[in-house]
Amino acid sequence: MNDLIADMLTRIQNAIMRKKETVDVLNTKINNEILKVLKNEKMIEDYSENGRYIEVKPLYDNNEPVITHLERVSKPGQRIYVSKKEIKPIMNGRGISIISTSNGLFSGAMAKSKDLGGELICKVW
Structure with missing residues (x-):
């Protein structure tokens, strides 16, 4: 695995x-x-x-x-990175994205509020 x-x-x-x-x-x-x-x-x-x-x-x-869908975005063979400007709400704010930043893992909203980008690990809604 x-x-x-x-x-x-x-x-x-x-x-x-x-x-x-x-x-x-x-x-x-x-x-x-x-x-x-x-x-x-x-x-x-x-x-x-x-x-x-x-x-x-x-x-x-x-x-x-509460969770209806979990989606892996960045994979070992294809890493996906986002800047703070590219962080978008998931399902009109009903879901979250999880981003690995230089300061640790954060939800998309938290990373955006801290002006951090990073690797987009997954989306959950």
């Missing part, structure tokens, strides 16, 4: 489609950072480290998932 981020996004997407209460993803530094952004943006309920895995609790509103 080469792309651990895509694996995590796929596992979360599959768990949401099956309306699972929790899903286990591999415990890596980048996965932890992405989950921290998702929790801060209220896209997931919570996550906790459990040894080699991270247990993620997807957020549901009236038994409907």
Whole structure:
């Protein structure tokens, strides 16, 4: 498995489609950072480290998932970079983008407010 981020996004997407209460993803530094952004943006309920895995609790509103789609943008074979001017709202502000900057991982709105660009990791809505 080469792309651990895509694996995590796929596992979360599959768990949401099956309306699972929790899903286990591999415990890596980048996965932890992405989950921290998702929790801060209220896209997931919570996550906790459990040894080699991270247990993620997807957020549901009236038994409907808050996240309907997770999309990997920048891939190991094709990196996608955006400047602060190129950061756009996702789904008219209903979604978020996650950007890896020189100061760490941020949501698109947060990176834009800090005047930072970087690698566009994924889009979530």
